[in-house]
Amino acid sequence: MALPQQFSTNIRVLVIDHDINLLNAIEKVCYKFNYKVKTCSKVSDALNLLLGKKDIFDLVLIEAKMPDMDSYGFLRHVTQQINIPVIMMCVDGSRSVVMKAIDDGACDYWIKPLTESLIMNMWQHVARKLWKENKNLELMSEGVVNTSMKQESVEKNNNKPESSTKTRIKWSSELKRKFISIVVELNVDKATPKKILARMNEPELTREHVASHLQKYRYKLKRGETKKQKKQNKTAEATTKAKISNESSEFDFQAYDASILHVVPNNFMPTNFTHQPNNFPHQPNNFPYQPNKFIPPEPIVNAVPIKFYHTDSEEETSSSASINQQQNCNGFGTNSIINPAFINTLNGFGFVYCN
DNA sequence: ATGCATATCT
DNA sequence: AAGATATGCA
Numbered sequence: 001m002a003l004p005q006q007f008s009t010n011i012r013v014l015v016i017d018h019d020i021n022l023l024n025a026i027e028k029v030c031y032k033f034n035y036k037v038k039t040c041s042k043v044s045d046a047l048n049l050l051l052g053k054k055d056i057f058d059l060v061l062i063e064a065k066m067p068d069m070d071s072y073g074f075l076r077h078v079t080q081q082i083n084i085p086v087i088m089m090c091v092d093g094s095r096s097v098v099m100k101a102i103d104d105g106a107c108d109y110w111i112k113p114l115t116e117s118l119i120m121n122m123w124q125h126v127a128r129k130l131w132k133e134n135k136n137l138e139l140m141s142e143g144v145v146n147t148s149m150k151q152e153s154v155e156k157n158n159n160k161p162e163s164s165t166k167t168r169i170k171w172s173s174e175l176k177r178k179f180i181s182i183v184v185e186l187n188v189d190k191a192t193p194k195k196i197l198a199r200m201n202e203p204e205l206t207r208e209h210v211a212s213h214l215q216k217y218r219y220k221l222k223r224g225e226t227k228k229q230k231k232q233n234k235t236a237e238a239t240t241k242a243k244i245s246n247e248s249s250e251f252d253f254q255a256y257d258a259s260i261l262h263v264v265p266n267n268f269m270p271t272n273f274t275h276q277p278n279n280f281p282h283q284p285n286n287f288p289y290q291p292n293k294f295i296p297p298e299p300i301v302n303a304v305p306i307k308f309y310h311t312d313s314e315e316e317t318s319s320s321a322s323i324n325q326q327q328n329c330n331g332f333g334t335n336s337i338i339n340p341a342f343i344n345t346l347n348g349f350g351f352v353y354c355n
Numbered sequence: 356a357t358g359c360a361t362a363t364c365t
Numbered sequence: 366a367a368g369a370t371a372t373g374c375a
Contacts, residue, residue, distance in 0.1 A: 168364075168370065194356065207356080212370055215358070 009123040012036040012056065016046045016071075017063040017089075022114075026061070029119045043069035047184060050082055051177035057084055058126045061110075064090035064101065070187055072104050077184050079105030080224040085125045089114065105224075169209050175202070179213060188221065 013035050015026050023039040030037040038057070040046040043066045050057065060078055064071050071088065078086050085107040090097065093111035101109045107125045110118055171179075182199045183191045193211040200210065 167372095171369080192357070208371070211357075212372085216369070218358090 009127075010034050010036065011058040011123045011126050013038070013059045013061060013122070014046055014049065014057045015039045015061045016043055016066065017041065018067055019063070026114075026119065029116055033120055035119075035123075042066075043071065043074050044181070044185065047074065047077075047181050050078060050084070051181055059122060060084055060086045061122070062086060062088055064088050064092065064097065069185060072100065073184050073187055075101065075104045075106055076188075076221065077180065079107075080221060081180065085129050087122065087125065169204065171213060175205075178202070179210070180217075183214070183217065188218065 013030060015023060015030075015037060016039075017023050017026075018041055020041060023041065027037045027039055038049065040049070043062070046060070046062070047069075050060075062071055062074065066074075075086050075088060078084050086105065087108045087110060088101040088106040089110035089112060091112045093109075098109045098111075107128075108122075178200060179196065182196050186195060191214065193207050193214055196214065197205060197207050197210045
């Protein structure tokens with residue numbers, strides 16, 4: 001029932017946002033908590049990373065409104081096909097938008113401006129996923145003994161000389177990657193076999209091949225959604241039941257899953273960190289990651305609220321000339337800059353950025 | 356050309 | 366037996 005002993009909070013995070021400044025800010029905070037980070041300003045870049053080597057990221061963080069690709073399509077794909085928890089973030093925190101994100105599989109939704117504690121605690125999503133998987137394993141092993149003796153098949157069984165079969169095509173991970181990136185780019189509903197085939201640029205492939213594969217792909221998506229719906233119905237049912245009977249139910253927790261994640265006592269942090277992902281790609285030169293040295297995050301208690309100024313986006317880069325709105329704020333991520341007069345007071349309170 | 360159902364293969 | 370892929374048809 002517990003988390004695996006080797007669980008590490010040094011998670012590997014992929015962050016996607018068009019705002020370079022925000023990317024930098026998040027990156028810094030991640031370093032502070034010994035998270036491994038890779039940032040992308042384009043969804044397509046992120047997709048390529050995810051479809052490359054497997055098991056590279058534990059968590060994905062993406063801005064809801066990206067210029068180059070539909071974030072929600074990306075969200076659905078990553079959640080259902082790649083099975084990595086995704087957090088969506090946006091200034092728009094309206095109910096419908098948040099709900100859509102959650103409905104599409106987001107494990108959380110962050111309303112900008114962000115706070116450091118959000119990032120500090122995001123490892124919980126990875127932990128929760130692991131916990132669920134462990135639970136499933138336990139349930140399975142409790143059943144039939146023989147089923148647990150499953151052999152882990154390595155993907156390197158390429159010894160087959162496919163000589164005779166001329167029509168049947170093998171969808172290698174390479175091909176799948178290509179296919180998926182195109183479909184996501186095109187939007188699943190708009191993707192059509194012909195279009196996909198054209199972009200695939202694979203002479204071996206026929207339109208029928210692609211059509212068949214597309215059908216399977218959509219089927220899987222659909223199946224994932226119905227599962228999700230059932231789950232939701234169950235939780236809703238249970239919640240109302242609990243309300244009626246005035247009893248607290250385990251489903252209460254699930255129903256508010258996304259909203260209660262941020263409150264965690266620091267002493268809950270796991271103490272074993274044997275997990276050492278050495279194969280992390282694209283490390284920046286100044287990557288400060290130290291696998292054996294874990295620095296527990298500190299609660300933000302000494303943070304002093306600072307004055308925050310919003311500016312027009314066009315003039316954002318020209319220092320603080322165009323201040324048109326002022327408000328108290330202690331977060332980042334809203335294309336804001338800080339009046340230089342206040343920077344000195346920050347004193348190592350490093351999660352705010354300015355131009 | 357598509358999408359769906361289902362046959363066929365592994 | 367189940368999942369992947371091909372084929373038939375509206």
